[in-house]
Amino acid sequence: MPEDNRNSRILVTGANGFVGQRLVSALLQQEYNVICAQRNDANKKEKKPGCEYYAVGDFTEMSAWDDVLGGVDSVVHLAARVHVMQETVADPLAAFRKANVEVTLKLAGAAAKKKVRRFVYISTIKVNGEQTEENAFTEKDALNPVDPYARSKFEAEQGLMDLGGASGMEIVIIRPVLVYGPGVKGNVFRLLQLIEKGTPLPFRGVNNQRSLLALDNLIDLIILCSQHPAAANQIFLATDGNDISTERLVKLCADSMHRPPRLFGVPVMLRRILTCLSPRLRKLERRLYGSLQADSSKARTLLGWRPPKSVEQGLLDTVNGYLNR
Numbered sequence: 001m002p003e004d005n006r007n008s009r010i011l012v013t014g015a016n017g018f019v020g021q022r023l024v025s026a027l028l029q030q031e032y033n034v035i036c037a038q039r040n041d042a043n044k045k046e047k048k049p050g051c052e053y054y055a056v057g058d059f060t061e062m063s064a065w066d067d068v069l070g071g072v073d074s075v076v077h078l079a080a081r082v083h084v085m086q087e088t089v090a091d092p093l094a095a096f097r098k099a100n101v102e103v104t105l106k107l108a109g110a111a112a113k114k115k116v117r118r119f120v121y122i123s124t125i126k127v128n129g130e131q132t133e134e135n136a137f138t139e140k141d142a143l144n145p146v147d148p149y150a151r152s153k154f155e156a157e158q159g160l161m162d163l164g165g166a167s168g169m170e171i172v173i174i175r176p177v178l179v180y181g182p183g184v185k186g187n188v189f190r191l192l193q194l195i196e197k198g199t200p201l202p203f204r205g206v207n208n209q210r211s212l213l214a215l216d217n218l219i220d221l222i223i224l225c226s227q228h229p230a231a232a233n234q235i236f237l238a239t240d241g242n243d244i245s246t247e248r249l250v251k252l253c254a255d256s257m258h259r260p261p262r263l264f265g266v267p268v269m270l271r272r273i274l275t276c277l278s279p280r281l282r283k284l285e286r287r288l289y290g291s292l293q294a295d296s297s298k299a300r301t302l303l304g305w306r307p308p309k310s311v312e313q314g315l316l317d318t319v320n321g322y323l324n325r
Contacts, residue, residue, distance in 0.1 A: 009033040010226060011072045013059070013107070014079035015051075018183055019122070019218060023076065024051055026219045037068050037079075059103045065110035074118040074226045075111050077104060082149070096152035104156040105163065112167035119164070120172045120226050123157055125211075125237065125294050126150035127175055136211070136243075136293035139235045157235075170232035172225045174218075177239050177294050180314065181215025182321025187287075192322045195254050195261070203247045204263040208291040210246065211239040214314030217307035221299060228303050236303075239296040242311045246288060252312060256319035 010027055014020045015036035025048065027034045034051045039058060047053060054068045059079055069075075081099035089095045108119050128137040129144035145154040157173050164171035180188045194201060221238050225231040244252070247263065254261035271289065299305040309317070 008073045008227070009035060009071050011035045011037060011068060011075045013037045013075070013077050015053075017078060018181075018185065019179065019215065020078045021183075022181070022215055023078070023219050023222060024048060026223060030223070035068065035072065060098050065107055066114070069111055069114040069116060072111070072114065072116050074120065075107070075116055076120045076122070076222055076226060077107060078122050079103070080122075081152075093148040093151065096148045097155065100149075100152035101156045101159060105159045108160055108163050108169070108171075112163060112169040116169060118170040118172060118226060118232065119160065120174065120222060121156065121160055122222070123153045123173050123175045124150060125175045125177045125292070127154045127157065128237075128294070130292070131290045132293045133291070136295040137237060138295045139237055139298055161233075164233060172231045172233070173235040174221060174225060175235065175237050175294070176213050176218055177211040177237075177292065179213045179215055179218055180318050182317055183325075184215070184318055184321075188318070189322070191250070192253060192257075192319065195250065195257060195259060196322075198259065198262055200262040200264055201250055202264055202266045203245075203250055203288070204265040206245055206247045206289055208245050208289055209243040209293050210249070211243050211292060211294045211296075212249075212311060212314075213239050214307070214309045214311070214317070216309050216314070216317075220308050221305055224303055224305055230302050234298075234302065236299040237294040237296050238299065239294050240307055240309070240311050240314065241296055241300075243293050244311060249315075252315045253319055256316045257323070 010032050012020055012024055012027070012034060015024050016038045020036075024034055024036055028048055028050050035054065036051050037054045037056050039056065056068065081096055104121065111119055125137065126147070127143055127145050127150055128141055130146050143154060145151045160171045160173065163169070178188070217240055218238060221236070225236065250263060251261045
């Protein structure tokens with residue numbers, strides 16, 4: 001194990017989340033010194049040997065990070081108010097800004113004062129936009145953050161780059177596409193439930209293209225970006241590098257469950273008529289049948305990154321985690 005790993009102290013926020021738990025385990029396995037910042041004190045089952053834990057309470061009320069940042073070489077900021085399907089607050093943009101912009105810049109400002117070398121920020125592909133037509137998104141494209149979540153992530157990115165330029169702290173921004181893996185929740189979990197139940201799904205003949213990102217591939221890129229000299233002050237789109245259709249996604253998951261994929265087709269004209277009836281149906285149609293592709297070749301070229309897992313292996317791991325939950 002290289003000596004610099006054992007001497008490198010990495011602070012991970014959101015350490016008890018879907019990505020955070022796997023990241024902490026991988027860092028410890030590679031003998032990094034890991035500091036975990038999370039809302040609540042970790043119980044004995046959650047705590048991983050070799051990791052320092054800080055219960056900082058509500059991140060939006062956190063006023064001082066000095067104790068947590070002592071001796072830290074790099075920060076990986078995962079904690080965020082994430083995209084929600086059914087919003088309940090009166091002013092979603094204000095809530096997202098408080099959690100995703102104010103907290104991020106307060107933490108980054110404190111890190112810069114403590115002479116932290118590098119700040120890795122996990123953003124979202126939604127900063128680029130909601131859908132692609134012909135060409136995959138790249139880091140050079142004009143940005144189109146549509147909803148409050150994406151806008152807050154975009155504003156945090158801008159603030160971080162300004163702060164990095166003024167302070168000299170290295171900033172790395174990663175924009176992942178949809179992340180899946182063991183323990184995944186949200187739409188992927190619901191899809192697995194439907195496949196397990198044998199529910200017929202309306203995706204036969206759907207030839208859209210979606211970029212995905214296996215959890216282990218994201219973890220691998222985060223760790224690389226925390227250390228690689230060429231990653232400093234760069235933005236990277238993150239994908240598996242092998243886009244698939246929704247139909248193919250269902251078939252791969254069904255095969256991993258050893259179940260037949262129950263698929264039927266919906267005529268395009270009927271879909272268009274239905275989407276004219278409601279904005280909600282238009283959003284649903286875009287998520288189910290639209291394309292969203294991102295080009296992750298910059299990370300491969302500049303950093304020499306090679307995702308360790310294929311889409312097929314990543315989905316098999318996801319299904320096995322779901323079945324063994």
